[in-house]
Amino acid sequence: MKAAVLEAFHAPLVVRQIADPELTPEGVILKVEAVGVCRSDWHAWVGEWGEKAVPPLPHVLGHEISGTVVETGSQIRNFKPGDRVIVPFSQGDGSCPYCIAGHQNVCEHRQMPGFTYKGGFAEYTHIPHADGNLIHLPDGVEFVEASAMGCRFMTAFHGVTQRGKVGPGEWVAVYGAGGVGLSAIQIATAMGANVIAVDISDDKLDFAKQVGAVETVNSTRHKPSQAIRELTGGGAHVSIDALGIQETAVNAVKSLRKQGRHVQIGMTSYENGGMVELPLNLIVENEIQIAGSFGMPVPEFPAMLQMVAKRRLEPGKLVTKTISLEELGDAFQDMSNFSGVGVTVVNQF
Ligand SMILES: [Zn+2]
Numbered sequence: 135m136k137a138a139v140l141e142a143f144h145a146p147l148v149v150r151q152i153a154d155p156e157l158t159p160e161g162v163i164l165k166v167e168a169v170g171v172c173r174s175d176w177h178a179w180v181g182e183w184g185e186k187a188v189p190p191l192p193h194v195l196g197h198e199i200s201g202t203v204v205e206t207g208s209q210i211r212n213f214k215p216g217d218r219v220i221v222p223f224s225q226g227d228g229s230c231p232y233c234i235a236g237h238q239n240v241c242e243h244r245q246m247p248g249f250t251y252k253g254g255f256a257e258y259t260h261i262p263h264a265d266g267n268l269i270h271l272p273d274g275v276e277f278v279e280a281s282a283m284g285c286r287f288m289t290a291f292h293g294v295t296q297r298g299k300v301g302p303g304e305w306v307a308v309y310g311a312g313g314v315g316l317s318a319i320q321i322a323t324a325m326g327a328n329v330i331a332v333d334i335s336d337d338k339l340d341f342a343k344q345v346g347a348v349e350t351v352n353s354t355r356h357k358p359s360q361a362i363r364e365l366t367g368g369g370a371h372v373s374i375d376a377l378g379i380q381e382t383a384v385n386a387v388k389s390l391r392k393q394g395r396h397v398q399i400g401m402t403s404y405e406n407g408g409m410v411e412l413p414l415n416l417i418v419e420n421e422i423q424i425a426g427s428f429g430m431p432v433p434e435f436p437a438m439l440q441m442v443a444k445r446r447l448e449p450g451k452l453v454t455k456t457i458s459l460e461e462l463g464d465a466f467q468d469m470s471n472f473s474g475v476g477v478t479v480v481n482q483f
Protein backbone atom coordinates (compact mmCIF):
# COMPACT_ATOMS: atom_id res chain seq x y z
CA MET A 135 0.00 0.00 0.00
CA LYS A 136 0.97 3.62 -0.37
CA ALA A 137 1.97 5.57 2.75
CA ALA A 138 3.71 8.79 3.80
CA VAL A 139 6.59 7.32 5.78
CA LEU A 140 8.52 8.97 8.63
CA GLU A 141 12.07 7.78 7.92
CA ALA A 142 13.95 10.43 9.95
CA PHE A 143 12.74 13.08 12.40
CA HIS A 144 12.23 16.58 10.99
CA ALA A 145 12.93 15.35 7.44
CA PRO A 146 10.32 15.31 4.66
CA LEU A 147 7.96 12.32 4.82
CA VAL A 148 8.66 9.82 2.02
CA VAL A 149 5.60 8.72 0.03
CA ARG A 150 6.27 5.11 -1.02
CA GLN A 151 4.94 1.56 -0.97
CA ILE A 152 5.06 -0.36 2.32
CA ALA A 153 3.66 -3.72 3.42
CA ASP A 154 -0.11 -3.90 3.95
CA PRO A 155 -1.21 -4.09 7.63
CA GLU A 156 -1.83 -7.59 9.03
CA LEU A 157 -5.22 -8.54 10.46
CA THR A 158 -5.49 -9.82 14.06
CA PRO A 159 -8.48 -11.83 15.41
CA GLU A 160 -9.75 -8.83 17.47
CA GLY A 161 -8.83 -6.18 14.91
CA VAL A 162 -10.13 -4.75 11.65
CA ILE A 163 -8.43 -3.40 8.54
CA LEU A 164 -9.70 0.02 7.50
CA LYS A 165 -9.44 1.80 4.19
CA VAL A 166 -8.48 5.29 5.33
CA GLU A 167 -10.91 7.80 3.80
CA ALA A 168 -9.78 10.94 5.63
CA VAL A 169 -7.12 11.73 8.21
CA GLY A 170 -6.54 15.06 9.97
CA VAL A 171 -3.14 16.72 10.31
CA CYS A 172 -2.80 17.51 14.01
CA ARG A 173 -0.28 19.41 16.13
CA SER A 174 0.49 16.09 17.84
CA ASP A 175 1.68 14.68 14.49
CA TRP A 176 3.93 17.68 14.16
CA HIS A 177 5.38 17.20 17.68
CA ALA A 178 6.20 13.58 16.81
CA TRP A 179 7.50 14.48 13.34
CA VAL A 180 10.04 17.04 14.60
CA GLY A 181 11.15 14.50 17.24
CA GLU A 182 10.16 16.80 20.10
CA TRP A 183 8.53 13.99 22.03
CA GLY A 184 11.65 11.84 21.58
CA GLU A 185 12.14 8.44 20.02
CA LYS A 186 9.95 6.81 22.67
CA ALA A 187 6.84 8.61 21.36
CA VAL A 188 6.78 6.36 18.29
CA PRO A 189 7.98 2.83 17.43
CA PRO A 190 11.43 2.50 15.80
CA LEU A 191 11.57 4.26 12.41
CA PRO A 192 10.40 3.91 9.69
CA HIS A 193 6.94 4.73 11.04
CA VAL A 194 3.57 6.00 9.80
CA LEU A 195 1.97 8.90 11.70
CA GLY A 196 -1.68 9.99 11.48
CA HIS A 197 -4.26 9.52 14.24
CA GLU A 198 -7.38 11.50 13.20
CA ILE A 199 -8.84 8.76 11.07
CA SER A 200 -12.19 7.99 9.51
CA GLY A 201 -12.54 5.10 7.12
CA THR A 202 -14.37 2.11 5.71
CA VAL A 203 -14.02 -1.38 7.18
CA VAL A 204 -12.56 -3.74 4.54
CA GLU A 205 -11.70 -6.81 6.61
CA THR A 206 -12.63 -8.01 10.12
CA GLY A 207 -10.88 -10.41 12.50
CA SER A 208 -12.53 -13.68 13.52
CA GLN A 209 -13.65 -12.32 16.92
CA ILE A 210 -15.24 -9.10 15.63
CA ARG A 211 -19.00 -8.84 16.27
CA ASN A 212 -19.90 -5.16 15.90
CA PHE A 213 -18.45 -4.35 12.47
CA LYS A 214 -18.56 -5.75 8.95
CA PRO A 215 -16.91 -4.85 5.63
CA GLY A 216 -18.40 -1.66 4.21
CA ASP A 217 -19.14 -0.05 7.60
CA ARG A 218 -18.17 3.62 7.85
CA VAL A 219 -16.32 4.38 11.10
CA ILE A 220 -14.52 6.96 13.22
CA VAL A 221 -11.34 5.98 15.02
CA PRO A 222 -10.88 7.59 18.46
CA PHE A 223 -7.16 8.21 18.95
CA SER A 224 -7.22 7.18 22.62
CA GLN A 225 -7.94 3.45 22.52
CA GLY A 226 -8.40 0.89 25.26
CA ASP A 227 -7.60 -2.80 25.62
CA GLY A 228 -11.19 -3.50 26.69
CA SER A 229 -10.16 -5.44 29.79
CA CYS A 230 -8.55 -3.16 32.40
CA PRO A 231 -10.67 -1.64 35.22
CA TYR A 232 -10.90 1.72 33.40
CA CYS A 233 -12.11 0.18 30.14
CA ILE A 234 -14.67 -1.95 31.98
CA ALA A 235 -15.96 1.23 33.66
CA GLY A 236 -16.30 2.89 30.22
CA HIS A 237 -13.20 5.10 30.44
CA GLN A 238 -11.20 3.75 27.49
CA ASN A 239 -9.43 7.12 27.17
CA VAL A 240 -7.46 6.44 30.36
CA CYS A 241 -6.86 2.71 29.74
CA GLU A 242 -3.95 1.09 31.58
CA HIS A 243 -2.60 -0.17 28.25
CA ARG A 244 -3.57 2.72 26.02
CA GLN A 245 -3.00 2.37 22.27
CA MET A 246 -2.86 5.31 19.88
CA PRO A 247 -2.79 5.01 16.09
CA GLY A 248 0.16 6.82 14.57
CA PHE A 249 1.98 6.67 17.90
CA THR A 250 1.97 3.21 19.45
CA TYR A 251 1.31 1.57 16.05
CA LYS A 252 1.30 2.56 12.36
CA GLY A 253 -1.38 5.17 11.74
CA GLY A 254 -3.47 6.78 9.05
CA PHE A 255 -1.13 8.60 6.67
CA ALA A 256 -1.58 5.55 4.43
CA GLU A 257 -4.16 3.81 2.27
CA TYR A 258 -4.95 1.25 4.98
CA THR A 259 -4.51 0.84 8.72
CA HIS A 260 -5.21 -1.87 11.30
CA ILE A 261 -7.21 -1.05 14.44
CA PRO A 262 -6.70 -3.37 17.45
CA HIS A 263 -9.53 -4.29 19.87
CA ALA A 264 -11.83 -2.81 17.25
CA ASP A 265 -15.18 -3.87 18.80
CA GLY A 266 -14.44 -1.67 21.80
CA ASN A 267 -12.66 1.15 20.03
CA LEU A 268 -14.40 1.96 16.75
CA ILE A 269 -17.51 4.11 16.36
CA HIS A 270 -20.11 3.80 13.59
CA LEU A 271 -20.36 6.99 11.56
CA PRO A 272 -23.99 8.17 11.13
CA ASP A 273 -25.38 8.53 7.60
CA GLY A 274 -25.10 12.06 6.35
CA VAL A 275 -21.82 12.78 8.18
CA GLU A 276 -18.95 12.97 5.70
CA PHE A 277 -15.56 11.33 6.19
CA VAL A 278 -13.69 14.65 6.08
CA GLU A 279 -15.70 16.15 8.93
CA ALA A 280 -15.53 12.86 10.81
CA SER A 281 -11.73 12.72 10.81
CA ALA A 282 -11.17 15.42 13.43
CA MET A 283 -13.93 13.85 15.53
CA GLY A 284 -11.46 11.11 16.47
CA CYS A 285 -9.08 13.59 18.09
CA ARG A 286 -9.42 17.34 18.38
CA PHE A 287 -13.19 17.60 18.21
CA MET A 288 -13.94 14.74 20.60
CA THR A 289 -11.20 15.94 22.96
CA ALA A 290 -12.86 19.34 23.08
CA PHE A 291 -16.33 17.77 23.53
CA HIS A 292 -15.18 15.70 26.52
CA GLY A 293 -13.32 18.68 27.96
CA VAL A 294 -16.25 21.09 27.60
CA THR A 295 -19.14 18.81 28.53
CA GLN A 296 -17.71 16.32 31.04
CA ARG A 297 -14.57 17.83 32.55
CA GLY A 298 -15.62 21.52 32.42
CA LYS A 299 -19.36 20.84 32.78
CA VAL A 300 -20.06 24.00 30.80
CA GLY A 301 -23.64 25.20 31.24
CA PRO A 302 -25.92 27.70 29.49
CA GLY A 303 -25.15 31.36 30.05
CA GLU A 304 -21.71 30.69 31.51
CA TRP A 305 -18.63 32.56 30.37
CA VAL A 306 -15.97 30.30 28.90
CA ALA A 307 -12.45 31.54 28.09
CA VAL A 308 -10.64 29.44 25.47
CA TYR A 309 -6.89 29.96 25.15
CA GLY A 310 -5.59 29.00 21.69
CA ALA A 311 -7.69 29.10 18.52
CA GLY A 312 -6.13 26.08 16.80
CA GLY A 313 -7.97 22.81 16.15
CA VAL A 314 -8.84 21.96 19.77
CA GLY A 315 -9.59 25.56 20.70
CA LEU A 316 -11.89 26.16 17.72
CA SER A 317 -13.69 22.89 18.47
CA ALA A 318 -14.14 23.92 22.11
CA ILE A 319 -15.51 27.31 21.02
CA GLN A 320 -18.10 25.72 18.74
CA ILE A 321 -19.11 23.10 21.31
CA ALA A 322 -19.33 25.48 24.30
CA THR A 323 -21.39 27.85 22.15
CA ALA A 324 -23.77 25.01 21.30
CA MET A 325 -24.10 24.35 25.05
CA GLY A 326 -25.38 27.90 25.44
CA ALA A 327 -22.21 29.44 26.86
CA ASN A 328 -20.70 32.81 25.96
CA VAL A 329 -17.21 32.12 24.66
CA ILE A 330 -14.19 34.42 24.66
CA ALA A 331 -11.33 33.29 22.40
CA VAL A 332 -7.72 34.24 23.21
CA ASP A 333 -4.89 33.97 20.69
CA ILE A 334 -1.93 35.93 19.34
CA SER A 335 -3.20 35.90 15.73
CA ASP A 336 -5.98 38.19 14.47
CA ASP A 337 -6.66 35.76 11.60
CA LYS A 338 -7.27 32.93 14.04
CA LEU A 339 -9.45 35.16 16.22
CA ASP A 340 -11.54 36.18 13.20
CA PHE A 341 -12.09 32.50 12.46
CA ALA A 342 -12.94 31.91 16.14
CA LYS A 343 -15.76 34.49 15.78
CA GLN A 344 -17.06 32.62 12.73
CA VAL A 345 -17.41 29.44 14.79
CA GLY A 346 -19.17 31.12 17.71
CA ALA A 347 -16.90 33.24 19.94
CA VAL A 348 -18.81 36.32 21.18
CA GLU A 349 -15.61 38.15 22.18
CA THR A 350 -11.93 37.82 21.28
CA VAL A 351 -8.75 38.95 23.00
CA ASN A 352 -5.43 39.31 21.20
CA SER A 353 -2.92 38.58 23.96
CA THR A 354 -0.13 40.46 22.18
CA ARG A 355 -2.10 43.69 22.66
CA HIS A 356 -4.02 43.08 25.90
CA LYS A 357 -3.35 41.37 29.20
CA PRO A 358 -5.81 38.52 28.61
CA SER A 359 -6.78 37.65 32.19
CA GLN A 360 -7.55 41.30 32.93
CA ALA A 361 -9.46 41.75 29.66
CA ILE A 362 -11.54 38.67 30.43
CA ARG A 363 -12.33 39.75 33.98
CA GLU A 364 -13.55 43.09 32.56
CA LEU A 365 -15.59 41.53 29.75
CA THR A 366 -17.28 39.09 32.12
CA GLY A 367 -17.67 41.35 35.15
CA GLY A 368 -15.46 39.30 37.44
CA GLY A 369 -14.06 36.38 35.51
CA ALA A 370 -15.01 33.38 33.42
CA HIS A 371 -16.85 30.39 34.92
CA VAL A 372 -14.69 28.00 32.91
CA SER A 373 -11.24 28.42 31.35
CA ILE A 374 -9.80 26.03 28.80
CA ASP A 375 -6.11 25.92 27.93
CA ALA A 376 -5.88 24.30 24.51
CA LEU A 377 -2.15 25.05 24.19
CA GLY A 378 -0.26 23.89 27.27
CA ILE A 379 2.47 26.45 27.69
CA GLN A 380 3.34 28.24 30.93
CA GLU A 381 1.84 31.53 29.84
CA THR A 382 -1.53 30.22 28.64
CA ALA A 383 -2.02 27.85 31.59
CA VAL A 384 -1.41 30.62 34.14
CA ASN A 385 -3.42 33.24 32.26
CA ALA A 386 -6.31 30.80 31.86
CA VAL A 387 -6.44 30.12 35.60
CA LYS A 388 -6.17 33.86 36.34
CA SER A 389 -9.13 34.50 34.01
CA LEU A 390 -11.51 32.63 36.30
CA ARG A 391 -13.98 34.00 38.78
CA LYS A 392 -14.14 32.50 42.28
CA GLN A 393 -15.04 28.81 42.25
CA GLY A 394 -14.27 28.70 38.51
CA ARG A 395 -13.23 25.51 36.71
CA HIS A 396 -10.06 25.22 34.67
CA VAL A 397 -9.78 22.48 32.03
CA GLN A 398 -6.29 21.64 30.83
CA ILE A 399 -6.34 20.02 27.39
CA GLY A 400 -3.04 21.16 25.85
CA MET A 401 0.06 19.13 26.70
CA THR A 402 3.22 21.03 27.60
CA SER A 403 5.84 21.86 25.01
CA TYR A 404 9.31 20.34 24.82
CA GLU A 405 10.81 23.29 26.74
CA ASN A 406 8.38 22.83 29.64
CA GLY A 407 9.06 19.09 29.84
CA GLY A 408 5.69 18.32 31.41
CA MET A 409 5.92 20.99 34.12
CA VAL A 410 4.35 24.45 34.44
CA GLU A 411 4.03 26.66 37.52
CA LEU A 412 0.53 27.58 38.66
CA PRO A 413 -0.65 30.28 41.16
CA LEU A 414 -1.43 27.90 44.00
CA ASN A 415 -2.56 30.45 46.58
CA LEU A 416 -5.06 31.93 44.13
CA ILE A 417 -6.34 28.42 43.38
CA VAL A 418 -6.83 27.77 47.11
CA GLU A 419 -8.33 31.12 48.07
CA ASN A 420 -10.71 31.24 45.11
CA GLU A 421 -11.59 27.55 45.30
CA ILE A 422 -10.57 26.98 41.70
CA GLN A 423 -11.04 23.47 40.34
CA ILE A 424 -8.49 22.09 37.89
CA ALA A 425 -9.34 19.18 35.62
CA GLY A 426 -7.13 17.42 33.11
CA SER A 427 -8.86 16.16 29.97
CA PHE A 428 -7.56 13.52 27.55
CA GLY A 429 -9.39 12.24 24.47
CA MET A 430 -12.92 10.93 24.96
CA PRO A 431 -14.28 7.53 26.00
CA VAL A 432 -16.51 5.61 23.60
CA PRO A 433 -19.77 5.94 25.66
CA GLU A 434 -19.74 9.72 25.13
CA PHE A 435 -19.76 9.46 21.33
CA PRO A 436 -23.51 8.95 20.71
CA ALA A 437 -24.43 12.33 22.23
CA MET A 438 -21.81 14.14 20.18
CA LEU A 439 -22.71 12.32 16.97
CA GLN A 440 -26.41 13.11 17.40
CA MET A 441 -25.55 16.79 17.64
CA VAL A 442 -23.42 16.52 14.49
CA ALA A 443 -26.05 14.52 12.58
CA LYS A 444 -28.64 17.18 13.46
CA ARG A 445 -26.18 19.99 12.57
CA ARG A 446 -26.16 21.48 16.07
CA LEU A 447 -22.40 20.91 15.84
CA GLU A 448 -20.48 21.23 12.58
CA PRO A 449 -16.91 19.95 12.76
CA GLY A 450 -16.73 20.28 8.98
CA LYS A 451 -16.77 24.06 9.38
CA LEU A 452 -13.34 23.85 11.03
CA VAL A 453 -11.79 22.13 8.00
CA THR A 454 -10.21 24.81 5.81
CA LYS A 455 -8.03 22.62 3.57
CA THR A 456 -8.10 19.11 2.06
CA ILE A 457 -4.84 17.73 0.66
CA SER A 458 -3.11 14.63 -0.73
CA LEU A 459 -0.55 12.39 1.00
CA GLU A 460 2.12 14.07 -1.15
CA GLU A 461 1.19 17.49 0.25
CA LEU A 462 1.70 16.47 3.89
CA GLY A 463 5.26 17.79 3.89
CA ASP A 464 4.02 21.30 3.09
CA ALA A 465 1.32 20.98 5.75
CA PHE A 466 3.96 20.17 8.40
CA GLN A 467 6.03 23.11 7.18
CA ASP A 468 3.01 25.42 7.65
CA MET A 469 2.71 24.10 11.21
CA SER A 470 6.37 24.89 11.86
CA ASN A 471 5.57 28.48 10.90
CA PHE A 472 2.29 28.44 12.88
CA SER A 473 0.68 29.72 9.67
CA GLY A 474 -2.68 28.57 8.37
CA VAL A 475 -6.10 28.80 9.99
CA GLY A 476 -8.42 25.92 10.88
CA VAL A 477 -7.92 22.21 10.26
CA THR A 478 -6.17 20.44 7.35
CA VAL A 479 -7.34 16.97 6.32
CA VAL A 480 -5.75 14.42 3.95
CA ASN A 481 -8.41 12.83 1.75
CA GLN A 482 -6.48 11.96 -1.41
CA PHE A 483 -4.41 8.80 -1.22
ZN1 LIG B 1 -4.84 14.97 16.98
Ligand SMILES: [Zn+2]
Nearest residue numbers: 227230233241
Ligand atom coordinates in the same frame (compact mmCIF):
# COMPACT_ATOMS: atom_id res chain seq x y z
ZN1 LIG C 1 -8.12 -0.69 29.36
